[in-house]
Amino acid sequence: MAQDTVQPLPAPATPARALLPLILPALVVGVAASLLLLGVESAAEELQDVLWRNLPDALGVGRYSVLWMLVVLTATGVAVGLVVWKVPGHAGPDPATSGLDAPVLPLAVLPGLLLATALMLAGGPSLGPENPIIAVNVGLAFWLGRRLLPRAPGGLWVALAEAATIGALFGTPVAAALLLSEALAGRQLKGALWDNVFAPLVAAAAGSLTTTLVAHPTFDLHLPAFGRPGWGDLLASLVIASVAALLGMAAVRAFPYVHGAFARLGHPMVALPVGGLVLGLLGALGGHLTLFKGLDEVGEIAADPDGWSAGQFATMTVVKLAALLVAASCGFRGGRIFPAVFVGAALGLCAHALVPAVHPAVGVASGVLGVLLAITRQGWVSLFTAAVLVASPAIIALLCMASLPAWLLVTGRPQMQLRDDGTPVR
Template structure:
């Protein structure tokens, strides 16, 4: 972008900050609606037959939205936000509805798609109402994405970096939008969201100060990176199979719902994004063997792949964080001398970085997900994950 005068920067800063604040509030409201819908769906029970029935019903409902045009991934929505004036309103609403259904009906996906769909509507309305130029409209769209993702991840730096690696807006404006987005999300979340959403509670950890934790983090980081790389190879392969054997847009999420439902009925912990299920996983991880935990991590990858490849819209970061946590924790079965938090944080960072292909964004997000005392193991995981992503198909942000 060309250099801007001080007056222009102030004007754009006010615009980006205001849009980011509104996007953060909108993200919190959308997340609340997803949580309410999910609570309603699962209030009946969680028996195996009900899990399968819910997944099948979710697939049918998502199929209806796809029949009418809801086909965007998270990557495509971020790209669309660069030109918010031309966002198709009806399609954005359908994408948002499909994302709510995917989350509410237990899909192994994060809620990012729904949040961005709402922000797309918001930024388009702002750009049109203010009658901004095309360049300003792009900045509005990028600020909206940065604000929503920064609020959701609890990381202004991470959200801004993830929202767009080649932005039209100066990065300072995206950071400002991210900070305002986090503020808006926290203010609205305090009123709407029950309990903390971002933090993952791990056993208390004190850094040894001698660098030994970095060496001990290598193996769990490699295992976490491995499940992330498995995701990168499995997703395009599964998409190819789905396109070949189920070319109709309506039937893809239906078939995905059946396949995912059967898997989740056998192992209910595979439902949802995985963020809130890590605690449950850690409770029985102490008695599980290495192979069992590695299998759990791979099965979570499979669950996410089944959903994402068949049109269950959402993000992959939190499913990968769960997979990485299981892979990292598996080391504890054969090397109990490693601190559990070191192994788990390194595994989570390795898987998330491999899935994103953006080590800086992954580290910044992870620092707000777990305690900052685990910065070293997180960086080790990010290095391993990024190395793994270089040998795998290009990551997508779903």
């Protein structure tokens, strides 16, 4: 006689009266996190216009000439190096040791970190704003929350700020929900899952709506319409995602060695200017589209999938990945998601240029998926980001299948994040 299976009891639900008081703090954190992100990006864009448009035009120098790229990127390294060296808090810990789960930094560190981030975004290094902005929002939310509502647990403010910033970055709370579910997987939760993510989702929704209403962002690349997937599309997605994952893992493997080489230079006023010079040389090799965080540049190459040859797309892919590796290693403050999106998109368009039967939407989404899995090791966020670039529900099934071999290639291997002693996190 078969033994009856004993089902575990569900976690007790949290009473609504315990969740309702969290709504207002979550809304405030969400709006504030979005406005801080938008403020930093707006200031960086103004400075970028000065550095890459007004100044070269006034001097009669080509905006993206080799000389000007070398000058601006090296000068950016000097400016950020001065912040890291002289500003109180030294712009936070080594960015190679930080990920999306930001530590709570002292309040005195945050102004320098914001300044270093804005200078980086304007100057052209291949990093995004996500890691430092999350860290700043976490620090501010924790500091203010502990003073205004001292009875609330400190972890609440960290979760609200992280979710709010991710919602603001992607313009939707879905990315934050997926990241939260991945972070909570395997934890012994008190209460149901939705009770635990209730307040962070409110913060993420407030952050994303604020960004949407103020800045009107979009991730849709407006690629040629993708209809019903076929067997050829499935094969293409499996191959491209796997190749992209291997390419990303090559950068991950090199990360501790490149970081160690810059660390041996011994001082931020040496490492960062040298890093800026190397980035200028890479920009000269790959062209101006391989500069900056990469989101606007992805839109430019996706607007004309047949506008570059396979060799040009391959060059942009390799150069952008090398630029991401150098920028993340030499001390520039920034995140790795948005440059990785450019790498994956350029690789996917290279596949389309080599084999025209590969649909551009399949190539781009699969390439982004594979690179993000290797660089971030965040499965849900990688799937989500790849899917939102292509406005077609049919792509999701292909991406789910393509993620399986790509994940097997990256799981259990080093991540693109280091411990304090320089060894990679696994």
